[in-house]
Amino acid sequence: xxELTTEVERLSLVIEIGGMPVRVNTTDPGFVTMLxxxxxxxxxxxxxxxxxxxxxxxxxxxxxxxxxxDEDVRVTRSPDCWTVTRGDFHAEWSPSTRRGRIRQSAxxxxxxxxxxxAHTLVLARQGGFLMHSASAIRNGRAFLFSGVSGAGKTTIxxxxxxxxxxxxxxxxxxxxxxxxxxxxxxxxxxELAKIGxxxxxxxxxxxxxxxxxxxRIDEVAPGEAAxxxxxxxxxxxxxxxxxxATFHSAxxxxxxxxxxxxxxxxxxxxxxMIR
Amino acid sequence: xxxxxxxxxxxxAARSIDGEMMIMSGRDSTLFTLNRTATILWQAADxxxxxxxxVDHRICxxxxxERGEALQDAESLARELASHEILQISxxxxxxxxxxxxxxxxx
Numbered sequence: 001x002x003e004l005t006t007e008v009e010r011l012s013l014v015i016e017i018g019g020m021p022v023r024v025n026t027t028d029p030g031f032v033t034m035l036x037x038x039x040x041x042x043x044x045x046x047x048x049x050x051x052x053x054x055x056x057x058x059x060x061x062x063x064x065x066x067x068x069x070d071e072d073v074r075v076t077r078s079p080d081c082w083t084v085t086r087g088d089f090h091a092e093w094s095p096s097t098r099r100g101r102i103r104q105s106a107x108x109x110x111x112x113x114x115x116x117x118a119h120t121l122v123l124a125r126q127g128g129f130l131m132h133s134a135s136a137i138r139n140g141r142a143f144l145f146s147g148v149s150g151a152g153k154t155t156i157x158x159x160x161x162x163x164x165x166x167x168x169x170x171x172x173x174x175x176x177x178x179x180x181x182x183x184x185x186x187x188x189x190x191e192l193a194k195i196g197x198x199x200x201x202x203x204x205x206x207x208x209x210x211x212x213x214x215x216r217i218d219e220v221a222p223g224e225a226a227x228x229x230x231x232x233x234x235x236x237x238x239x240x241x242x243x244x245a246t247f248h249s250a251x252x253x254x255x256x257x258x259x260x261x262x263x264x265x266x267x268x269x270x271x272x273m274i275r
Numbered sequence: 276x277x278x279x280x281x282x283x284x285x286x287x288a289a290r291s292i293d294g295e296m297m298i299m300s301g302r303d304s305t306l307f308t309l310n311r312t313a314t315i316l317w318q319a320a321d322x323x324x325x326x327x328x329x330v331d332h333r334i335c336x337x338x339x340x341e342r343g344e345a346l347q348d349a350e351s352l353a354r355e356l357a358s359h360e361i362l363q364i365s366x367x368x369x370x371x372x373x374x375x376x377x378x379x380x381x382x
Contacts, residue, residue, distance in 0.1 A: 222293035223308070230299075230306060240286050240301030247288035247299040254292070 014044040014054060017119060018128075018173040018184040019200070023054035024111070028062055031106045038108040041198045042187050056093055056118055060111070061103045065089065069109060075117055075236040084117050084236075086110070093118070116171065116188060120234050124242045127176035127249045130234040133206070135167040135183050135196075136160050142183035142201040143274055144172050145262070146232045147209035154191040155266045156209065164271065168196040171234065174203065174253070181257055206253075207262035207274075215270050218261040225259035226251050278327060281320035281353055281362050282369035289317070298361050307361060311337075316353055320362055322369030326350060 008027045013035060015022050021044065026032060036043050067087020074085045082100075084091045089110035093100020104110035120130050133146035134153040138161075145156045157169035167173075167183055170190030175182050181203040185196035208220060208228050220228070229250040237243070264270040283289070286301040296314040298307045309317060312334065319329045330346045338345070356362040363369055 223295040223297070226290070226292050226297065227306065227308075235304065243299060243301045243304050244288040248290065251290045251292060 015039045015042055015115065016044050016198075017042055017115065017186055018123075018175060020055045020119060020122065021053060022115060022118065023057040024060055025058065026060045026062070028106060031060065031062060034106065034108055035111070038112070039187050039195075041185075041195060055098060055122055057099050058091070058093065058114070059099075059101045061101065062106050063103050065105050065110075069113070073113065073117070073236060075121070075238065077237065077239050082118075082121060082237075084114060086113060089114060091118075112188070116234065117236050119173070121237060121242065123175065124235070124237075124245050124249065127252060128174050128181075129246065129249055129253075130186075130188075131172045131174060131229075132170070132232045132234065133172045134169045134190075135172040137165040137167065137183075137197075137199065137201040138163060138271075139275055140201055141204035142167065143204055144174075144183060144206040145209050146172075146206060146228065151209040152211050152264065152266065153209065155211075156264070156270065157192050157194075159266065159268050159271060161268065161271050164274075165197050165199060166194065167199070169194065176249075176252075177202075179256065181253060203257055206257055206259045208259065210261060210263045211266060212263035213265065214263065215265055215273060216263050217273055218263070220259045220261050222254065226254040228259065229254050277366045278325040279350060279353065280322060280325055280365050280368050281316060281329070282322035282365070283317060283320045284360050284363055287361055300360060302360060305359070307359065312349070313352055313356060316349065316356065316362065322363075322371055326353060 010025055010027060011032045012023055012025045013032055065088045069088045071087035076083050080094050080096050081092055089102060089104035091102040091114045102114055123129050133144045134157045135142055135144045145153055147153060154169050157166055160166055167185040168188055169192040171186055171188035173184040173186045182200050183203045184200040185198045187195045189195060235246050288299045290297050296309040315333045319333055326349060327346060330349050334345050334349055335342055353362055353364060357364045
């Protein structure tokens with residue numbers, strides 16, 4: 001009697017961002033290669049991390065999507081399941097088992113959105129967050145450069161001197177450690193399209209960027225600092241408990257990390273002030 | 276005239292920083308920065324103290340304002356805060372278990 005089923009090989013890789021491993025399982029070798037290229041520097045050998053050690057483990061089903069990436073993302077929680085949907089993907093996972101599933105086509109952008117959101121939700125319970133900001137390490141200390149589109153995140157990243165290590169030009173990764181915070185490199189890129197270095201350092205200062213006629217650093221009032229942190233944090237969930245946690249995380253951060261306004265002329269001299 | 280009781284909505288997050296009271300809605304993440312009068316109402320909204328007593332003991336003491344006018348303004352402000360689901364309003368005392376703590380942390 002002929003075999004009616006054949007065993008399909010399951011392929012795995014671990015994408016570790018911010019020291020947080022996420023295991024991805026698929027049966028498509030081409031998708032694995034795509035992810036290895038997309039997350040170069042952040043991919044661990046699957047054997048390097050036991051399945052149970054991953055913060056989340058996703059099985060990816062490659063399907064034809066019903067919509068596109070321009071649709072709004074929706075993040076909801078039932079008692080033990082996070083659900084994240086956008087036109088181009090549907091993802092869900094259980095916080096208790098830390099296992100889930102992503103349905104998307106073979107592209108790196110959909111899973112990128114899932115990873116950003118998953119990290120945001122996990123970090124929210126730990127006092128950490130992702131932030132719209134560039135970041136870099138200099139002299140062993142990390143600096144964040146935050147601002148709305150056009151404020152200068154890409155410019156300040158492009159102007160970084162050789163002794164500065166760029167962590168990201170778009171989405172910074174911040175975790176709480178002891179009484180302070182640590183900034184990590186991320187593969188989440190902006191206009192510069194350059195993946196950040198996968199390194200970390202204690203966070204020294206958050207600069208709120210503004211382009212102006214001179215280079216200067218000004219104090220920021222505590223209330224404005226907290227509002228600015230909140231305004232630039234990535235957050236998606238329609239979940240009261242996490243909204244409250246995120247709110248308090250922003251205030252904790254603003255009370256522990258100096259927040260300054262950095263007005264700068266777009267040339268390399270601005271980095272003379274960032275040490 | 277019936278009395279009005281105020282209680283803090285436990286579903287909002289509140290924080291005082293450098294004298295500024297900030298409130299975030301747990302429902303839609305809207306951030307509110309309260310002015311001084313709204314901050315007094317928030318802090319005094321324990322579900323048990325009627326609004327007229329808050330006006331007598333807190334608002335009229337802090338601001339040189341005529342009581343009737345202060346009460347009218349305070350009620351208007353309380354209803355506005357309730358419309359944003361920051362405060363709960365009732366003509367009966369509100370159980371303590373359904374109120375939030377006044378504020379956490381400050382710098």
